Amino acid sequence: MGTMPPANSGLFQLQYPQSLGVYDDYAGAQKAVDFLSDNEFPVKEVLIVGTELKQVERVTGRLTWSRVLMAGAASGAWFGLFIGLLLSIFADGSSVLATILGGLLFGVLFGVISAAFGYGATRGQRDFSSVQKVVATKYEVLVEHKHLAAGQALLATIPGRPVDL
Known part of the structure; x- marks a missing residue:
């Protein structure tokens, strides 16, 4: 097994990121990246980024x-x-x-x-108890610029993809 790179090594960065797509939920973004991986795409050059953050607070009871x-x-x-x-x-x-x-x-x-x-x-x-969580409302799949065209071509063939009218 290899060693983990340091946190500031750029693990969560791409040099020239380009957007492959924006999804309404994490499952959609995950499905796209999984499809890319299944088709031998260099997924080490991909990021899933949660965007449009919002804070959700669930009230759990009265204090x-x-x-x-x-x-x-x-x-x-x-x-x-x-x-x-x-x-x-x-x-x-x-x-x-x-x-x-x-x-x-x-x-x-x-x-x-x-x-x-x-x-x-x-x-x-x-006078109430609650739990808070920050959640993303959109998930963007980013890819290194040199793989953008190949990623777009692959995602265009994903099964169950809606047909553009």
Whole structure:
């Protein structure tokens, strides 16, 4: 196996990129590149670029004090359990359980307090939970300029391609 090139080596760049096509979804762009690959096209000279980015936020629920404190307790419990297990390595046999439980309780307390401060600081201006994602609305297939004509000719023969009127 070869080694990975450095991140700044131009892996995500072409010298003189030209557009082979713009697709409404990633699957369409992927199908085009797969077709090129199946037909011995030099796909190492191809980029799929997501364009027209938009941020999508999915609201997952309403935040209340009880939900915030419960979530803080849960995340704190995991952190405290980890710390307790880590510290129990250095404890003698009789205090291992006490060390783990102490870490767990400390974690719950820390999680509840930090969640309460964080939620209290918002003063009700964001009373909902959500997840965010940046997505592309178009996908452009770019190719090095010297392969443009060959790529266009191949893509013109792709099965299921709509006939231009």
